[in-house]
Amino acid sequence: MIRTNFQHALEDLQKDILQMGSMVEDMITCAVKALAAQDQDLAQAVLDKDEIVDNLDMAIEDKCMKLIATQQPMGKDLRTIGTAFNIIKDLERMADYACDIAKTVKRIGKEPLIKPLIDIPRMAELARSMVKKALDSYVEENVSLAEEIAADDDQVDELHNQIFRELLVIMFENPKTITQATYLLFIARYLERIADHATNICESVIFLVKGERVDLNP
């Protein structure tokens, strides 16, 4: 094998992305935990992590550009770097959504929740596990795993619709709930978007491995 240094640099890139990914997973879990426990400190901790993720995003982007400039990657190497560009943008967006959830938690504050939270934590767990599986499929270059994750996204969408209908009923019955119900709807929407970004990662994985563009979220 020649180009050992380049190979190592590509492996490092993958490690960086995984580090960024596990931080984002953590942010999603903590944001929804903060919601359920109405824990303002935990919400703030999520917000504090955003800067770290943003810095990782920029650092990885710089590495990618440097590799293009210095190594003239071709073929699979080029797709590996192109894929890295896309994945870090998806992860960075997910971190932003986790922060949006954390900000919403702060807005709700200590006001009692209008309903017991069941579906939102389920949605959060599903979305988080999609992120994890998407990154697993990336590391293993596992196309069938990437395709399976699209099915999880359908479940997330289904939960999103369910939450929407349920909150609508609650708002009809008691207009005083409208403010918080709207906040919860936003949170469900943020989780739904996170799941979509996880699906984007899966599409990137398929492109990385096969060089083909697929739409897993038609």
Place this chain on the structure above:
Amino acid sequence: MRENAAVFKATDLNLWYGSNHALKNVQLTIAKNKITAIIGPSGCGKSTFLKVLNRMVDLIASVKMTGSVCFHGKDIYSKDTNVVTLRTSIGMVFQKPNPFPKSIFENVAFAPRIHGIKSKEELYAIVERSLKQAALWDEVRGRLHDPALSLSGGQQQRLCIARVLALQPEVILMDEPTSALDPIATLKIEELIVNLKENYNIVIVTHNMQQAARISDDTAFFLNGELVEVEETGIIFTKPKDRRTEDYITGRFG
């Protein structure tokens, strides 16, 4: 996709230098008004293939060939092909600039004169047109009668291209035309090649993969005398089909 009309079509092409099987069953179509790059490691047969296209291989005694190479549908190795006429329409540019030890003007006027053009005005018009097409005119217009060898390497190579253009060939074959040039001269030649494709069909052999990626429309990858893959350049360098192509373009060869 690789759709333009064919200029060259090689079918079941085999070539031996003595016992060395240098081209193995090559099937390759070269499309009109496109730049086709031929890449591959040393000894893969790419230059040999180029030399087959204008019958330069005729000059090597030990060569044996089977199969056919058609130029606009006509086999160039058939008995009734006039090699001189053929080479008039298929010009060639080599690795090292090789101007004649004559003036800039005479280098370009040489071939048209041999082909019977005597009028001074006509020759001057050809020289001016050719030097303009080769993007050299502005640099030499005031010193056309200086020795060609007083030009820089990059200018000499553009002069050699002008010399080819003087005969208004249909095809220009280029065998590593920039490998002896500095990066700036290389970029000038590359610009020139891309501008020439409107009116000429260009086949270029290059060791420089980035060059193939920058300027060509189609890329053919040769390995050990075999044509491994030919595809649109954008595809060859992002998602080639053959593992061997992938290994070569990503520098993991061998």
